[in-house]
Amino acid sequence: MVANWRQQTSVECQADFDDLLDVGIDIAAERLSQNWGLDPIAVLNDRDGGRRVVSAVQSDSDEYSSSASPLKDRLVDGVRAEADGLRSVAIVSNVVVDGATKPRLEILLEHREYALQILVPYDMPDPQTFDLGPMKAAKGTPLVWA
Known part of the structure; x- marks a missing residue:
């Protein structure tokens, strides 16, 4: 049950998720308003406290990929x-x-201890x-620490 994810996670995980959600929405809003599109991006919190935003570069092979989201797959592979x-x-x-x-x-x-999927209509x-609509959350499938 998603409602109790905070009961299952550390204070560090909770703080990271709260912050990453805000940052992810801000970056998406900025990129969508500037480009009218959003290629997948990742916001990474390093163990030493640093933060980076990364993206995957589109390649010619993407059009031949069997995946519906080759850029996202490549981004996840790089983060992993x-x-x-x-x-x-x-991953936004x-x-x-x-x-x-x-x-x-x-x-x-x-986070190393939990995964959460958030869907936000806009x-x-x-x-x-x-304009953001109501968020829906579900327990996610770990992609990085699978």
Whole structure:
């Protein structure tokens, strides 16, 4: 049950998730308003307390990939390769949910001890307006520390 994820995690994990969610939404809003698109990005919290934002570079082979999200897959692979030096991550992407009328931000939050998936519908009637709908959370599948 997602409602008790805070009871199952450390104070460090909770603080990281709260912060990563805010940062992930801010970066997504900025990139969507500037580019009208969002390639997947990752926000990495290093073990030593540093923070970085990384993305995968699109390649010609992406159009031949069997994956629906080759950029996201490559990004996750790159983050996984750095897992030993990381404390927590957020992987932020734009997703389309079947039957939904609005696009969603998917924010995959992962700490060494827990994974959480957040879906946030949004609307951008113009470049200056980024309206968020109600968030939905579910226990996530670990991608980095699987």
